[in-house]
Amino acid sequence: MAHMIKVNGKEHQVDVDDDTPLLWVLRDVLGMTGTKFGCGMALCGACTVHMNGNAVRSCIMPINAVVGSEITTIEAIGETPAGKRIQDAWLAHEVVQCGYCQSGQIMSASALLARNANPSDSDIDGAMAGNICRCGTYVRIREAIKSAAG
Ligand code: FES
Numbered sequence: 001m002a003h004m005i006k007v008n009g010k011e012h013q014v015d016v017d018d019d020t021p022l023l024w025v026l027r028d029v030l031g032m033t034g035t036k037f038g039c040g041m042a043l044c045g046a047c048t049v050h051m052n053g054n055a056v057r058s059c060i061m062p063i064n065a066v067v068g069s070e071i072t073t074i075e076a077i078g079e080t081p082a083g084k085r086i087q088d089a090w091l092a093h094e095v096v097q098c099g100y101c102q103s104g105q106i107m108s109a110s111a112l113l114a115r116n117a118n119p120s121d122s123d124i125d126g127a128m129a130g131n132i133c134r135c136g137t138y139v140r141i142r143e144a145i146k147s148a149a150g
Contacts, residue, residue, distance in 0.1 A: 032073055038101065042057040077110050082113040089147045090106060108127055112127035
């Protein structure tokens with residue numbers, strides 16, 4: 001079935017089943033492979049995108065639930081003020097190790113910064129708790145978020 005979705009400011013018509021997860025539409029239909037598959041069960045955060053500015057798990061978000069919403073992915077987050085600050089801080093603090101989870105980390109961090117310009121440690125912990133990093137880059141993630149905020 002055809003669905004009109006808006007991704008990174010652009011409308012796309014996609015012909016997929018109603019319950020197709022947004023993650024697979026982004027990756028397989030639209031060719032936006034920056035959003036990653038980790039667990040497929042909303043447990044790891046690798047697939048995080050923004051839906052109307054809020055961080056959501058695209059692996060469990062059916063396509064028919066995003067029609068009419070603004071979706072932002074890692075490909076365009078650097079065009080938002082908070083996303084640009086977060087990406088710059090990620091580079092300055094050399095946060096990335098293997099990199100696989102980092103799209104999701106950046107999407108969660110930029111959603112936090114967009115709604116809270118000066119997050120406390122517990123705000124950061126709360127916003128980032130759902131994003132798992134097997135390399136253990138958590139200390140650098142927190143430093144980068146703090147520097148982007150301050
Ligand atoms: Fe979506 Fe893990 S792939 S939370």
